[in-house]
Amino acid sequence: MLKKFYKIVIVPYTLFLLYLMFLGMGRFQYEDNLIRIEPVLSTVQFIHNTIGWKDIVIIVLGNIMMFIPFGFLGWIFPRLKDLKMLFYAFISAIVIVEALQYFTRMGIFEVDDIILNTFGVxxxxxxxxxxxxRFSRLIL
Structure with a gap:
């Protein structure tokens, strides 16, 4: 039952997430192509420079929690039950998305996003x- 529900929901969820990554949450096109490649540093600086905890939770925890559903891709693609294969596929895809944000200037290519998103997966x-x-009878 859960697998069927997941198979129905994951495509619209992915499209919604792509919308958020390129157009949602007040996004605008930057004048320059921006890249942040120093791992962890940009997140620490963001937390340090942000006054509101709400912003910190939305950005940092959101980058983790929004990608948790992709850890279930093994239900659709059995090869992705293997963590190495899942990481290989996901990191390849998220690097492409981050690069598209960079090239379209509709976001910033950030290594921290890749790290946080992968942790969510x-x-x-x-x-x-x-x-x-624990719940094998509910999955089918």
Missing amino acids: YLGWLLRRFIEK
Whole structure:
């Protein structure tokens, strides 16, 4: 039951996420192509320079939590049950998305986004394994 629901929801969810990454949340086209490649530093600077905790939670935790559903891709593509294969596929895809943000200037290519998004996928992968072990009768 969960697998069927996931298969129905993941495509619209992915499209919604792409919308947010390129057009949503007050996005605008930057005048210059921007890139931040120093891991963790830009997130630490963002947290330090942001007054409101709401912004920190939305950006940092959002970059993790919004990608948890992709940890379940093994339900659709059995090869992606393997964590290495999932990471390879996901990191390849998210680097392309970040590059598109850079080239269209509708965002910033940020290594921290890749790290946080991948951590979200890892949490989703762990959650998928937990659900499969504990609630196997609900999955079909």
